[in-house]
Amino acid sequence: MVLHISSKSILGKVFFEGDVIVLGKSIIDDGCFIGNNCIIGFPVRRSLRDLISRGCVDFSVYDDLSEGVLIGSNCLIRSDSIIYERVRIGNDLETGHRVLIRENTVIGANVRIGTNTVIDGSVRIGDNVNIQSSVYIPPRCIVEDDVFIGPRACLTNDRYPPSRRLEGVVVKRGAVIGANATLISGVTIGEGAVVGAGAVVVRDVPSGMVVVGVPARIICSREEYDEKKLSWEQVE
Amino acid sequence: MVLHISSKSILGKVFFEGDVIVLGKSIIDDGCFIGNNCIIGFPVRRSLRDLISRGCVDFSVYDDLSEGVLIGSNCLIRSDSIIYERVRIGNDLETGHRVLIRENTVIGANVRIGTNTVIDGSVRIGDNVNIQSSVYIPPRCIVEDDVFIGPRACLTNDRYPPSRRLEGVVVKRGAVIGANATLISGVTIGEGAVVGAGAVVVRDVPSGMVVVGVPARIICSREEYDEKKLSWEQVE
Amino acid sequence: MVLHISSKSILGKVFFEGDVIVLGKSIIDDGCFIGNNCIIGFPVRRSLRDLISRGCVDFSVYDDLSEGVLIGSNCLIRSDSIIYERVRIGNDLETGHRVLIRENTVIGANVRIGTNTVIDGSVRIGDNVNIQSSVYIPPRCIVEDDVFIGPRACLTNDRYPPSRRLEGVVVKRGAVIGANATLISGVTIGEGAVVGAGAVVVRDVPSGMVVVGVPARIICSREEYDEKKLSWEQVE
Numbered sequence: 009m010v011l012h013i014s015s016k017s018i019l020g021k022v023f024f025e026g027d028v029i030v031l032g033k034s035i036i037d038d039g040c041f042i043g044n045n046c047i048i049g050f051p052v053r054r055s056l057r058d059l060i061s062r063g064c065v066d067f068s069v070y071d072d073l074s075e076g077v078l079i080g081s082n083c084l085i086r087s088d089s090i091i092y093e094r095v096r097i098g099n100d101l102e103t104g105h106r107v108l109i110r111e112n113t114v115i116g117a118n119v120r121i122g123t124n125t126v127i128d129g130s131v132r133i134g135d136n137v138n139i140q141s142s143v144y145i146p147p148r149c150i151v152e153d154d155v156f157i158g159p160r161a162c163l164t165n166d167r168y169p170p171s172r173r174l175e176g177v178v179v180k181r182g183a184v185i186g187a188n189a190t191l192i193s194g195v196t197i198g199e200g201a202v203v204g205a206g207a208v209v210v211r212d213v214p215s216g217m218v219v220v221g222v223p224a225r226i227i228c229s230r231e232e233y234d235e236k237k238l239s240w241e242q243v244e
Numbered sequence: 245m246v247l248h249i250s251s252k253s254i255l256g257k258v259f260f261e262g263d264v265i266v267l268g269k270s271i272i273d274d275g276c277f278i279g280n281n282c283i284i285g286f287p288v289r290r291s292l293r294d295l296i297s298r299g300c301v302d303f304s305v306y307d308d309l310s311e312g313v314l315i316g317s318n319c320l321i322r323s324d325s326i327i328y329e330r331v332r333i334g335n336d337l338e339t340g341h342r343v344l345i346r347e348n349t350v351i352g353a354n355v356r357i358g359t360n361t362v363i364d365g366s367v368r369i370g371d372n373v374n375i376q377s378s379v380y381i382p383p384r385c386i387v388e389d390d391v392f393i394g395p396r397a398c399l400t401n402d403r404y405p406p407s408r409r410l411e412g413v414v415v416k417r418g419a420v421i422g423a424n425a426t427l428i429s430g431v432t433i434g435e436g437a438v439v440g441a442g443a444v445v446v447r448d449v450p451s452g453m454v455v456v457g458v459p460a461r462i463i464c465s466r467e468e469y470d471e472k473k474l475s476w477e478q479v480e
Numbered sequence: 481m482v483l484h485i486s487s488k489s490i491l492g493k494v495f496f497e498g499d500v501i502v503l504g505k506s507i508i509d510d511g512c513f514i515g516n517n518c519i520i521g522f523p524v525r526r527s528l529r530d531l532i533s534r535g536c537v538d539f540s541v542y543d544d545l546s547e548g549v550l551i552g553s554n555c556l557i558r559s560d561s562i563i564y565e566r567v568r569i570g571n572d573l574e575t576g577h578r579v580l581i582r583e584n585t586v587i588g589a590n591v592r593i594g595t596n597t598v599i600d601g602s603v604r605i606g607d608n609v610n611i612q613s614s615v616y617i618p619p620r621c622i623v624e625d626d627v628f629i630g631p632r633a634c635l636t637n638d639r640y641p642p643s644r645r646l647e648g649v650v651v652k653r654g655a656v657i658g659a660n661a662t663l664i665s666g667v668t669i670g671e672g673a674v675v676g677a678g679a680v681v682v683r684d685v686p687s688g689m690v691v692v693g694v695p696a697r698i699i700c701s702r703e704e705y706d707e708k709k710l711s712w713e714q715v716e
Binding site for chain 2: 021023024025026039041044045084087088104105106123124138141142156158159160184186187188205206207220221222233236237240241243
């Protein structure tokens with residue numbers, strides 16, 4: 009087991025599964041589990057470029073430079089995940105394998121993030137959010153509390169790519185995003201709204217509405233959806 | 245080269261490419277190749293949670309606990325792949341890199357699974373199945389013999405997410421699923437049916453039919469598809 | 481730090497972040513950065529199969545066999561990426577983490593490739609190409625200069641899967657492919673054309689045209705798109 013744990017880091021009772029790298033002034037609370045081959049506090053692009061140009065690249069140099077990560081208690085971060093510096097994570101996060109969380113991202117309490125999901129930096133995620141496998145969330149997106157994002161959903165931040173104005177997607181409290189849905193830059197998914205699997209959302213979805221298709225159109229209310237869901241669940 | 249090979253495991257003539265971890269009562273037959281950084285027999289969530297709560301996390305502890313994996317002969321599993329405990333795999337599997345196969349999955353003989361594909365546990369896969377790169381298959385899905393699944397296809401198991409009734413997709417013998425298609429929870433893709441690339445399948449597809457679009461609609465029969473395919477192949 | 485650097489390789493001033501494997505007659509120019517756990521010059525399938533059948537599998541054996549990789553100056557290849565043998569890369573490539581580039585691929589100068597992207601071999605990519613995260617590009621695709629490919633876009637090469645005639649997609653100079661778009665085997669995306677996010681392109685897109693939807697249809701010209709883009713950018 010090879011551990012590179014920064015001498016500047018402050019660790020509670022933390023469990024390391026195997027080779028783990030913790031960089032900079034990272035603070036990791038009690039009960040956390042960090043999987044094999046995880047890197048915590050990886051330097052942002054600018055820092056890395058600067059180090060390369062100065063000809064010194066090494067985890068010990070990164071360590072001097074990294075501003076570290078804040079991770080709350082009882083987080084379970086599975087193997088091969090990479091968390092960049094300046095990320096703040098609440099209690100009880102659970103991730104799959106190979107998750108990437110880039111810099112300046114803030115994640116609330118009790119969040120799940122599935123295998124291969126990429127959170128590409130400068131994203132805000134609330135409490136009790138469930139993000140399934142292989143989801144992509146680019147910078148400037150906001151995901152509020154109690155949101156569910158199905159596998160392979162793709163949020164975007166560039167309405168006229170490649171543009172110098174980037175604008176994320178806002179997913180309001182309690183909304184549900186179906187598998188492999190695509191949300192276009194700048195749209196807001198209203199509170200409790202539902203986006204069907206495979207939908208392409210090109211304009212705002214009003215609160216409490218359900219949309220499906222390409223482009224996504226309203227087909228019913230969340231209330232009707234919840235009724236159908238209830239009958240569906242009772243059949244079992 | 246660091247090998248953590250369980251003393252409880254039973255290995256035929258197996259080739260390890262680099263650092264490999266084999267846990268529990270795993271049985272791996274002759275002629276298998278296990279790539280660098282692969283983990284075979286990873287513990288299920290419940291076990292992992294339990295170990296963390298007891299404060300003991302380590303591959304040697306996992307080893308005591310893991311129920312292992314059964315892998316047939318001549319399997320080629322490329323680097324960075326993770327196979328959970330209680331998985332059974334037939335002969336001649338070939339995977340790309342970074343494949344994840346979670347617990348209680350049963351895979352037949354002569355199957356291919358592409359790079360980054362996630363088989364998220366409790367999935368049944370038949371013989372001679374070809375699964376391309378970055379496919380997602382959630383629990384309770386069944387993929388019968390001779391099925392072809394194109395890159396980035398997304399199967400689902402939650403019709404009204406997030407629901408407590410999960411129902412997978414059934415892909416019947418000889419069916420073809422196009423690239424980046426989305427199959428909604430509960431649908432059956434009939435024997436020999438074809439789902440076009442990018443389609444969103446919301447209801448059952450009859451045997452021998454070809455569907456495309458969002459929502460997917462029948463456009464022709466498999467027979468006509470095979471005729472077009474034949475002319476297409478002859479042009480070359 | 482474990483380095484397996486082939487004695488046959490020719491390296492300029494190259495920076496290795498951690499454990500790195502460089503195989504065969506690889507040539508890597510000055511100023512390159514190779515991330516932790518990267519493998520450069522991985523053997524093609526045929527070679528690997530042959531080695532397994534002869535019962536000798538090991539990075540030192542790979543090294544004898546690998547034809548190596550050519551990498552220009554100042555390339556930044558982030559951790560866990562794998563580049564197969566017979567790949568040629570120009571100057572100033574920058575990749576995210578876990579990128580896979582398979583054999584016989586040629587990449588021009590000043591290209592970016594995002595995290596988790598798979599370039600599945602025998603692909604030609606021009607100069608100044610920007611490929612975002614989790615993109616899939618299969619064999620026989622051609623991506624010309626100045627192209628932008630949004631996150632999760634999926635190119636294909638099999639019009640009637642599974643077929644023995646594979647034909648890639650051609651993306652002409654200056655074209656833009658939106659997030660999670662699917663491009664069907666054999667189509668050409670014309671010079672400067674734009675494919676909207678989530679579109680499924682089933683026929684050629686003329687130069688300078690913008691298409692959206694499933695199947696993708698022309699909605700306006702690139703000129704109009706650029707005007708809208710300009711107003712959008714000025715609002716900020």
